[in-house]
Amino acid sequence: MLSIKNLHAGVEEKEILKGLNLEVKPGEVHAIMGPNGAGKSSLASVLSGRPNYEVTQGSVTLDGKDLLDMSPEDRAREGVFLAFQYPIEIPGVSNINFLKTALNEIRTYKGLEPLSAKEFLALSKEKQKLVEFDAKLVNRSLNEGFSGGEKKRNEIFQLAMLEPKLSILDETDSGLDIDALRIVSRGVNKLRSDKNAFIIITHYQRLLDYIVPDFVHVLSDGKIVKTGDKNLALELEEKGYDWIREEAIH
Amino acid sequence: MIMINQLETPLYESIAAKFEIASLQSSSEALQALRREAFNIFKTLGFPSIRNEEWKYTNILPFLKEDYELDVIPQELTPEEFGKTAALVAHHLEELQQSLKGEQKGAYRLVTVNGKINAELSVLPAPELLRILPFAQAEQEPAFLANFGKIATLKDNALVALNTALYNDGLYIEAPKGSVLDKPLHLVNVLLAGGPVFVQPRHLVVIQPNASVEIIETTISDDAGHALFVNGVTEIAVGENAHFHHYDIQTGRKGMRFVQRVEATQQKHSNYSNYTFTLPGTDLVRNNLVLHLNAPELESHLYGLYLSADRQLVDNHTEVHHKYPHGESNQLYKGVLLDQSKAVFNGKIYVYQDAQKTNAFQQSNNILFSEKASVNAKPQLEIFADDVKCSHGTTIGQINKDALFYLQTRGIGEQRARNMMVNAFAFDVTEKVKIPALRTYLEKLIAAKMDNA
Incomplete structure (x- = not known):
């Protein structure tokens, strides 16, 4: 599904990703862990098309299509979803109208009819229930005055509504208490299928107790330096990152 | 002469x-x-x-x-x-x-x-x-x-x-x-x-x-x-x-x-x-x-919204004279400037000596959509009473690029996303319109202008 080859990218002349390779197949969940400054969030930014990032080398394709050539909105329409580490508050834009606009733009792109108000409402109710999202929040301004946990849950609700092929969760666990973490994880687990894939960026192993990954990658200095299964995350939790860095050097 | x-x-x-x-x-x-x-x-x-x-x-x-x-x-x-x-x-x-x-x-x-x-x-x-x-x-x-x-x-x-x-x-x-x-x-x-x-x-x-x-x-x-x-x-x-x-x-x-x-x-x-x-x-x-x-004891509301384009010049001067106690005035002016347009906002509030317990608020916010657009905003408060609440604030900024990107990552096209942001910015003013049909009409006018921007 997603194929990243020798990706070099950075911000303002500063190279952050230095030759990153990653293959993600449908149905898989990949966790990306690593120390601060390794380039985890930069990877999320590059994949979603954040404007100030520049790709200097390498390629990224989604089902064979060149992702790097596309605008952020076209990437989303092709099925890439980024759950933000810090979701943006937009006062005056209602959550529900925003989602309706987004969903219908994606449908139009795919050559599908826009959903009627009634169909949209039914879908929204179904997904709210699935990911346990508070109906009161749906009608408010987008993320305005939401708690940290509510914002993250809204990201998962959007994910559920837009049904992307590839979801990138950028430190979705940061700032969540244990209850919110459980709810968010339950939501993601319900949305997993053999047709979609997830990249979960996290500092901590605890999220991976709830969302069990197929692969765990360690990102260090802009490259994936080690790949393993879920047990690698436990090992990292125990030993920290230094041993991997040393291993990579030797 | x-x-x-x-x-x-x-x-x-x-x-x-x-x-x-x-x-x-x-x-x-x-x-x-x-x-x-x-x-x-x-x-x-x-x-x-x-x-x-x-x-x-x-x-x-x-x-x-x-x-x-x-x-x-x-x-x-x-x-x-x-x-x-x-x-x-x-x-x-x-x-x-x-x-x-x-x-x-x-x-x-x-x-x-x-x-x-x-x-x-x-x-x-x-x-x-x-x-x-x-x-x-x-x-x-x-x-x-x-x-x-x-x-x-x-x-x-x-x-x-x-x-x-x-x-x-x-x-x-x-x-x-x-x-x-x-x-x-x-x-x-x-x-x-x-x-x-x-x-x-x-x-x-x-x-x-x-x-x-x-x-x-x-x-x-x-x-x-x-x-x-x-x-x-x-x-x-x-x-x-x-x-x-x-x-x-x-x-x-x-x-x-x-x-x-x-x-x-x-x-x-x-x-x-x-x-x-x-x-x-x-x-x-x-x-x-x-x-x-x-x-005494009255209220005034002044709401303004300007969306300017081309070489247009839009100037709003307001003056509120609080002469008696317990008056309340509330001003909110918002501007969206395109192209080479210019805007001026000059808001004067006078609180006379007898006008104790006055509440007077003034806010002016502007977004510049072009490097060639400009705003001159000038709040002026002259207060001669000592027991009053008065405030004023002015902002001039650009569209929030992070918010724009956020909308785009959800599949919303850039133009559409800008429109949503402008409507959101204008919302504080448009929501004050008490006639729903008029409000819809205004929102459509804004959207139509932004589509051609």
Whole structure:
């Protein structure tokens, strides 16, 4: 599904990703862990098309299509979803109208009819229930005055509504208490299928107790330096990152 | 004298000639004296230049160079003119109706053509609800005598003076005591002219005690393209416990220049709310909105939204005079500037010595969409009472790029995302519009302009 080859990218002349390779197949969940400054969030930014990032080398394709050539909105329409580490508050834009606009733009792109108000409402109710999202929040301004946990849950609700092929969760666990973490994880687990894939960026192993990954990658200095299964995350939790860095050097 | 240069312009010569004619129109000696006084003030001051602090950022002199006719004598429309007017009004209403579907309870309609009431195209409320008269028939009304020329400030105001000296006829609107207008009145000002004209529209609105009225003003003209300079004056008297919601929707076209002074007095427990929306089109817009809070315990709301484009200049000057205790005024002006447009916001709040326990708030926020657009914003507070709450704030910024990106990552196209952001920015003002259909209409106007931006 997603194929990243020798990706070099950075911000303002500063190279952050230095030759990153990653293959993600449908149905898989990949966790990306690593120390601060390794380039985890930069990877999320590059994949979603954040404007100030520049790709200097390498390629990224989604089902064979060149992702790097596309605008952020076209990437989303092709099925890439980024759950933000810090979701943006937009006062005056209602959550529900925003989602309706987004969903219908994606449908139009795919050559599908826009959903009627009634169909949209039914879908929204179904997904709210699935990911346990508070109906009161749906009608408010987008993320305005939401708690940290509510914002993250809204990201998962959007994910559920837009049904992307590839979801990138950028430190979705940061700032969540244990209850919110459980709810968010339950939501993601319900949305997993053999047709979609997830990249979960996290500092901590605890999220991976709830969302069990197929692969765990360690990102260090802009490259994936080690790949393993879920047990690698436990090992990292125990030993920290230094041993991997040393291993990579030797 | 500062008039030297202006005296030599053809416009000044025709102003002097026009005054001779206009001064014969008023029936009473008092009104003739007022015209003379006003004309003398104008002669002394001349058109304001940028040396005048009040006009520092708005130079109207380049807009006066056209070969203006000073008059469109309001006479009976020819069948051809009537047809043209009817078509303009119909087209204008159709645009409005688009947004009125489903939620339309309707509005009364008052159509004026070059200041003259056109009964045929109007749908007027019963006189028990609202009295609408041309000045010629209103000059002996007690409320006319009590208010006309007594609210708008002549001193140091050349353009008010010019209007007062030269106005032809005007519109007198009076809400009788205790009357509650069940639907808004849509006032459609139609301007028809065969060439460049400089006109002086004049309104007097009197809301008697306990009455309540909503008025929506729009101005339309033909697309002939020639210059139209509108120098309007509206005087408003809001009586005790009366409510007046006043909507001014300023669209327009290239070649139109629009300067107006809306000056209001308020009595105890009254509410005057002004909503001024300026959209792209008109070359120059200068709104002077002045409120005199002449009694304690009342409230005033001033909401403004301007979306400017091309080389447009949109200038909003407000003045609120808190003269008595326990008054509340609330100002919120927001601007979105495209292209090479310029905006000015100058908000003055005066809290007089006796006006204790005043609450006066003012906020002005602007977004620049282009590096060539600019804003001059200037809050001015003069407070002579010691127990008051006053605040003001001004921001000038660009669109939030992170928010734009966030919307795009959800599949929303950049243009659409910008529109959503502009609507969101404008929301604080548009949400204040009490008439749902009007609000929808305004949101559509904004979206349509942003789509072409």
